[in-house]
Amino acid sequence: MKSGVTFLVFFSLLISQYAQAESLVVYSGRKDKFIKPVVAAFTKETGIKVLLHSGSSTSLLNKLKLEGKNSQADLYISNDAGNLEKGKEMNLFLPVSADIAKVIPQKLRASDNSWIGLSARARVLVVNTNDKSVDFVKSVFDLVDPRLKGKLAITHSGNGSYIAGVTVYMESVGKKKTREWLAGMKINVDGKVFNKHSKIVKAVAKGKRSVGLVNHYYIYRHLKKYPKAPIKIVLPDQGKKDIGIAWNVAGIAMTKYSKNKKAAERFVAFVTSEKGQYLFANVNKEYPAREGIAAAAEVPKAGSYKVAPVAMQVLGQQRNATLDLIESVGMP
Amino acid sequence: MAHSFISVEKIKTRAPSLRGFLALLVVLAAAVPLLFVLFSSGQLSLQQWLNLWSNRLPELLWNTLSLAVFVAIGSMILGVSAAWWITRREFPGRRIAIWLMVLPLTIPTYVFAHIYTIMLEEEGWLGQLWLTAFPGTAIPEIFNIFGVTLVLVLAGFSYVFLLVRDALSRSQQDVEEAARIHGATPWQVFWRVNLPMLRPAIAAGIALVVLHVLSDFGAVSMLRYQTFTLSIYLQMSSRFDFQAAAGLSLVLVTLSLTFMVLERFFRNRQRYYGSGKSKKIAARKATYFEIIGIWFWLGLIAIFAFILPIAWMLSWSWQAWQQDLIDAEFWGYVSNSLTVSALAATLTVIAALPVALYHARERSAVSQGFLYLSNVGFVLPGPVIALGILSFVIAVMPSIYGGMAVLALAMMVRFLPLSIQAQEAAVQQLTPSIEQAARSLGANWYENLRRVILPIIKGGMATAWVLVFIDTLKELPATLLLRPTGFDTLPVRIWIEASEEMLELAAPASLMLVVGTLPVLWFLMREKSGK
Numbered sequence: 001m002k003s004g005v006t007f008l009v010f011f012s013l014l015i016s017q018y019a020q021a022e023s024l025v026v027y028s029g030r031k032d033k034f035i036k037p038v039v040a041a042f043t044k045e046t047g048i049k050v051l052l053h054s055g056s057s058t059s060l061l062n063k064l065k066l067e068g069k070n071s072q073a074d075l076y077i078s079n080d081a082g083n084l085e086k087g088k089e090m091n092l093f094l095p096v097s098a099d100i101a102k103v104i105p106q107k108l109r110a111s112d113n114s115w116i117g118l119s120a121r122a123r124v125l126v127v128n129t130n131d132k133s134v135d136f137v138k139s140v141f142d143l144v145d146p147r148l149k150g151k152l153a154i155t156h157s158g159n160g161s162y163i164a165g166v167t168v169y170m171e172s173v174g175k176k177k178t179r180e181w182l183a184g185m186k187i188n189v190d191g192k193v194f195n196k197h198s199k200i201v202k203a204v205a206k207g208k209r210s211v212g213l214v215n216h217y218y219i220y221r222h223l224k225k226y227p228k229a230p231i232k233i234v235l236p237d238q239g240k241k242d243i244g245i246a247w248n249v250a251g252i253a254m255t256k257y258s259k260n261k262k263a264a265e266r267f268v269a270f271v272t273s274e275k276g277q278y279l280f281a282n283v284n285k286e287y288p289a290r291e292g293i294a295a296a297a298e299v300p301k302a303g304s305y306k307v308a309p310v311a312m313q314v315l316g317q318q319r320n321a322t323l324d325l326i327e328s329v330g331m332p
Numbered sequence: 333m334a335h336s337f338i339s340v341e342k343i344k345t346r347a348p349s350l351r352g353f354l355a356l357l358v359v360l361a362a363a364v365p366l367l368f369v370l371f372s373s374g375q376l377s378l379q380q381w382l383n384l385w386s387n388r389l390p391e392l393l394w395n396t397l398s399l400a401v402f403v404a405i406g407s408m409i410l411g412v413s414a415a416w417w418i419t420r421r422e423f424p425g426r427r428i429a430i431w432l433m434v435l436p437l438t439i440p441t442y443v444f445a446h447i448y449t450i451m452l453e454e455e456g457w458l459g460q461l462w463l464t465a466f467p468g469t470a471i472p473e474i475f476n477i478f479g480v481t482l483v484l485v486l487a488g489f490s491y492v493f494l495l496v497r498d499a500l501s502r503s504q505q506d507v508e509e510a511a512r513i514h515g516a517t518p519w520q521v522f523w524r525v526n527l528p529m530l531r532p533a534i535a536a537g538i539a540l541v542v543l544h545v546l547s548d549f550g551a552v553s554m555l556r557y558q559t560f561t562l563s564i565y566l567q568m569s570s571r572f573d574f575q576a577a578a579g580l581s582l583v584l585v586t587l588s589l590t591f592m593v594l595e596r597f598f599r600n601r602q603r604y605y606g607s608g609k610s611k612k613i614a615a616r617k618a619t620y621f622e623i624i625g626i627w628f629w630l631g632l633i634a635i636f637a638f639i640l641p642i643a644w645m646l647s648w649s650w651q652a653w654q655q656d657l658i659d660a661e662f663w664g665y666v667s668n669s670l671t672v673s674a675l676a677a678t679l680t681v682i683a684a685l686p687v688a689l690y691h692a693r694e695r696s697a698v699s700q701g702f703l704y705l706s707n708v709g710f711v712l713p714g715p716v717i718a719l720g721i722l723s724f725v726i727a728v729m730p731s732i733y734g735g736m737a738v739l740a741l742a743m744m745v746r747f748l749p750l751s752i753q754a755q756e757a758a759v760q761q762l763t764p765s766i767e768q769a770a771r772s773l774g775a776n777w778y779e780n781l782r783r784v785i786l787p788i789i790k791g792g793m794a795t796a797w798v799l800v801f802i803d804t805l806k807e808l809p810a811t812l813l814l815r816p817t818g819f820d821t822l823p824v825r826i827w828i829e830a831s832e833e834m835l836e837l838a839a840p841a842s843l844m845l846v847v848g849t850l851p852v853l854w855f856l857m858r859e860k861s862g863k
Contacts, residue, residue, distance in 0.1 A: 013675055014737045025817050031832050051818040054828055059569040063813060066722050070733045072817045086572070156475075156556055158566070195449075195475065195556065206454075320571060327387075 023049035024263045027064060028077045029057025030250060034283045035077065041279055042270045048263050057083045057160065064092050064255060074258040075267055077118075079250045080160040082167070084115040085316020093253040094261070100269050107311050108249050108289045117249035117289040117312060118271055119281035120302070121215045123165040124245065125234040126201050131210040139237045140169065140213065141177075144184025152188040153200040153212035157331040161197070161215050161248060164315045167322045168246035171310045175325060182329040193332045198222070205229040215248075217285040220298055235305050244306035248315065249289060350777075351693065354686035359702045361683075362745050365720030366708045369585065372578030384579050388563065392580070396559040396587075399477060399484070400545045406485035407541045408534060410633055411492025416522075417626045419500040421618040425627070432634040433493045434857065438849040439641055440806040440823065441487045442550025443842045446830045447641050448474055448483060449554065457644070480557045486637040487551070488544055492537030499533035500526075531598075539595040546588055547713045549809040554830065560584040561713040565809070568719060581716045588711035642846065648839030657836055666844050669805055669821040673848075675736060676743035677801040681793050683744050684751035689785075692759040709746040714809035718742050722814060739814045743804045750803065751796040758792025795859065798852045805848055822848075 028035050032054055039050045053060070057078040064071055064087065076093070078084050087093055093114040095101075101113040108117035127134060134151065136142065143152055155162045170178040194200045200212035201222040207230075219233050237243050252271060254264045270276045274293060281288040285296040295302060376384075414433050418426060451458040452474050459471045473479065503526070511521050527534075545559075552562045560580055567577040618626060652658055687706055691699040709717065721742045725733050732738060762785060770784045786793075808823045815824060822841045829838040 010675065010678060013671065014679075014735070014740060032828065033832070053817045054820075055812065056569075056831070059812065062569045062572060065572065066719070066726065067733070068726060070726055070730045072734050090572070158556060158570075192473065199453075323571065 023051045024074050024260055024267060025051045025053060025072045026075045026077060026267075027053050027055070027060040027073045029055060029060050029079050029083070030077050031284075034280075037283055038271060038276065038280050041276070042267060045270065046263075046266060048266065050267075061087050061092075065090055069257040071255060071257055072259075073255045074260045074264040076253045076255055077250070078253075080164055080315070081115075081117065081249045081251060081312035082160065082164050082315040082319045084251050084253055085110065085313045086319065087253060087316075088112075088114045088313075089316060092256055094256045094258065096254060096265065096268050100265065100272060103272050103291075104289045105291060109251070110313060115251050115253035116268060116272060117251040118277070119284070119286035119289055120247050120249045121161070121217060121286050122235075122245045122247055122300075122307075123161070123168075123213065124216045124219070125236050126204050126212045126214050126219050126231050127234050128204050128207055128210045129230045129232050130207060134210045137211055137234065137236075138239070139242060141173075141181055141237075143211065143213065144181055144188060146188075148188045148211060150188070150190040151210040152185060152190075153194055153203050153209040154185060154189055155197060155200065155213075156193045156195055157326045159197075162213075163319065163322055163326070164248040165213070165246045166326060167315050167318045168308050168310045169243070170322060170325060171314055171318065172243040172308055175321075179325060179329055182326065182331055186329060186331055189332075201231065205231045216299060220285050220296065223298075233300065235300060237308075238306050242306070244308040246310070247307050247312075249312050250286070251289075251312075351686050351690045352698075355690040355699070355702055358683045358687050358748070359705045361741065362706045362708050362748050364724045365712050365717045365745060366585070366705075368720035368723055369578045369581045369712070369716060372575050373582045376575050376579050380575070381579065384576060388580070389583065392558065392560050392563055395477075395557065396546065396584075399480060399557070399559060400542045402477065402481040403484045403488065403545050404538045404542055406481055407489040407492045408538060410485065410489040410637075411537060412496050412530070412534065414489075414630055414633060415493050415496040415500055416526075417630065419497055420615055421622060421626060422615040423618040423623045423626055429626075429630050429634075430497075431857075432630065432638060434490050434853065436486055436637040437490045438846040438853060439487065439638070439842070440550060440808070440845065441483060441544075441548055442554055442808055442823070442830075443826060443838075443845070444483045444487050444641065445474075445480075445551040445554040446826070446838060447644050447842075448479070451640070451644065457640070475555050475557070477557065480551060480555050483551045483555065484541075484545055484548065488541040489633075489637070491540045491544075492534065495533045495537040495540075496530055499530055503529060535595055535598055539592070542591060543588065543710060546584065546591075547711075549714050550827075560587070561715070564713060565715045568715060574719070577716070577719070581712060584713065585711050592711075642843075645839045645843040645846070648836055649843050652836040652840050655836060658840055662837075662840065665820050665822050665825050665841065666848075668819055669823075669844075670848065672736060672739060672743075672811075672815075672819075672821060673801045673804040676740045676747070676804040677797045679740045680744045680747050680751045680800045681755070681797045684748055684755050684796060685789075685793075687748075688752050688755045688759045689762075692756070692762060693764065703752065706752055707749045710749045714746065714807065715813065717745055718810035718813040721745065721810075735816055736819075739811065739816070742810045742814050743800070743807065746807065746810060747800045747803050750799050754796035754799055755789060755792040758789040762788055795856070798855055802849050802852050805845060 026035075026039070032052070035052065035054075039052060042048070043050055053073070055063075057080050060076065061078065061083050064073055064076060067073075076087065078087075088110050093110075095110075095113040096116055098113060101109055101116055104116050104118075108120065109115060123140075125137060125140070127137065131151075134148065136145070137148070142148075157163070166178065166182070169181065194203065197214045197218045198221065200209070200214050201218045203209045204212045205222060205226065216233060219231060222229055222231065235245060237245060252268055254261065254268065258264050271280050272290060274290070277288040277290045277293045281293070282296055285299055287295045287299070287302045414429075418429055418433070423429075448458075450456050452471055453459050454463070454471065462469075462471050474482070507525055507529070508521055511525050516524065547561055548559070549561050549565065552559050553565065556562075560583070564577045564580045564584070567573045567580065649658075687702055691703055712720075721738060725738050725741070766784060766788075767780060770780050775783065806823060808827060811821055811824055812827065815821065820828075822845050826838050826841045826845075829841070
């Protein structure tokens with residue numbers, strides 16, 4: 001009798017489906033602490049429950065592709081436009097209706113609305129204010145100057161934001177120049193790359209390094225914790241002939257085989273609404289993708305500086321080419 | 333009389349075929365990832381192979397093999413020295429020392445990697461210590477081969493320790509005495525007598541460590557050291573290039589198999605026989621000088637391999653506790669981990685049974701072949717097993733996808749070899765005559781299984797269950813891909829929190845893994861000393 005019960009429990013566990021049918025399943029590559037407040041606000045407003053499945057953006061996309069029509073996911077959120085465009089290329093998404101998509105500027109979403117950008121970040125320089133010898137740095141291409149040997153801080157080349165940035169530079173100035181640029185940086189980092197952007201900012205603040213290439217919000221995150229840290233933001237490549245700053249967006253897509261399309265579209269409508277946009281972007285001091293929603297006050301105003309005119313879709317289309325380029329230089 | 337004759341005949345013809353069929357099913361399931369690798373890499377063109385060969389392989393081979401050699405040497409130094417002192421000297425706290433050398437097994441490699449990364453930062457415990465001791469110098473970097481070696485040695489040397497300790501406590505006194513009588517110094521005795529006799533145990537220990545190095549995913553990906561396993565994972569998940577991943581896997585499998593064959597070959601050639609009568613060596617009482625030396629060395633190992641990591645976990649868990657972060661959600665991860673580990677252990681033990689029974693009864697080329705095939709979990713890295721199982725389930729039986737069954741199946745494939753090994757010894761005690769006796773007394777197959785077979789092999793099954801339970805509890809790569817939607821286990825949370833630098837949450841999860849493995853380790857150690 002006892003063994004019969006054990007047997008039943010064992011098999012019911014084996015065949016059980018953990019996800020409940022009525023809740024919306026979101027594959028999220030965004031940090032839990034940034035996406036959870038958004039999800040909570042959505043559930044509060046609509047009463048629709050959300051089941052969050054967190055992981056890295058790329059491995060979740062991989063999972064989505066492998067699962068095909070058996071996927072339980074209704075929505076996919078990625079921190080990187082490259083992944084979103086890759087998903088579109090692999091035909092994993094379902095376009096969002098134009099009514100919802102139109103509030104987001106065209107260059108921040110897929111051509112067919114199969115993904116929608118939600119928040120943007122800028123690749124900028126963080127500079128130590130005590131080191132006057134690096135004042136000459138006005139462009140990312142100045143980072144290869146021999147005067148910066150041992151003073152430059154960048155992330156390792158597996159970082160998604162870093163890869164997306166390289167794609168933008170490659171599109172703007174060509175492969176040859178980008179390869180030389182990478183090779184020059186490889187010399188200047190002097191054998192040490194950083195595994196987190198936050199550590200770059202920390203190293204610059206402590207004077208271990210003088211210049212770092214980071215996403216803008218890491219600077220403000222550090223300044224919030226240490227308001228007196230001797231660091232400042234430098235917006236690179238703003239001259240007339242310069243390429244402008246590389247942007248990247250985090251965004252959302254509805255999955256092709258969602259069994260909950262209505263609720264999924266409501267979620268997209270929520271995160272692109274004024275309230276949702278403010279919430280989604282400002283928890284991380286990013287730029288809301290929707291025009292007219294203010295970013296955090298301390299962040300340089302969107303539109304006040306030049307952005308490289310590379311469509312976000314290109315970040316996906318050219319990703320493998322970028323990876324090849326980075327590998328051919330042997331960046332650590 | 334005639335009745336019993338018929339029964340015996342029946343067993344001979346029918347029972348093995350049922351077992352054979354069940355064994356075949358299990359082995360087929362275990363071979364799925366390998367078939368997937370063969371199939372996908374078969375689609376690579378010659379040109380793609382050449383590209384892989386010239387672009388990726390030299391570096392990967394060099395990285396992986398040099399790491400394996402470093403880790404093998406490191407584990408040997410720590411494992412053999414610790415085992416030697418502990419078996420040959422009687423000193424205060426010897427039992428504690430044994431435990432301290434085994435406890436690191438409760439900490440997975442990715443937790444070691446995470447903790448050492450944090451501790452070696454400027455504000456970290458070791459970073460601060462370093463800067464006080466050597467002001468103005470740079471803290472040693474962990475993101476290189478030495479860092480990875482450190483982590484994998486600390487996480488793996490206990491295997492060498494356990495096997496060598498076993499061998500040393502069985503080794504006999506007369507050979508050593510003969511050497512001493514002929515004027516050998518203690519050092520010479522160690523090099524020329526003990527070490528050669530220990531070679532089989534050391535080889536087995538190192539084989540275990542090296543196989544772990546080849547298939548490690550957690551530490552190498554946290555420390556970004558490109559081995560085969562990490563590169564395969566990156567090919568899959570950042571380039572979506574499954575064929576290249578399969579090609580690299582095939583090379584890795586070949587490498588692991590070569591290594592296993594070589595190890596077996598050397599072990600078979602190195603056999604030493606002692607006469608049964610001679611005395612076992614008794615541990616000598618240590619001098620004061622020796623006690624200080626022993627505890628200095630063992631203490632040093634224990635500090636880095638267990639005490640520091642556990643202190644770190646406790647300290648950050650305390651902070652999490654004070655911030656009320658240990659909530660219902662956290663206990664949910666704990667219960668998820670326990671559920672999936674218990675489920676996988678049960679499934680794996682049941683699946684291993686027909687394979688072990690079939691081989692014990694048949695001893696044929698076919699049953700031997702089954703045994704070899706069931707070893708897939710040893711040689712394929714976790715991400716590839718997960719990928720193979722996922723593709724297979726989706727193509728063949730999509731209805732079970734999304735539940736726990738897929739995850740349990742992948743764990744079964746990964747840990748089947750472990751389970752079969754643990755059960756094989758017990759199964760060998762099961763002679764055909766016992767079963768025939770049961771049958772002739774009128775027992776049907778179910779009664780036979782329940783009242784004859786199971787009681788005899790119960791011990792072996794329990795050990796197997798425990799081993800699979802521990803390994804599933806710590807398993808990371810396959811769980812990451814195959815866990816049911818929203819189903820987070822402790823390793824998954826450690827992985828996520830570590831990438832978000834949420835130390836407060838990675839610590840209690842790691843601590844729960846250690847706590848969860850402890851009773852199991854205690855059970856195993858008791859089994860060992862009971863023998």
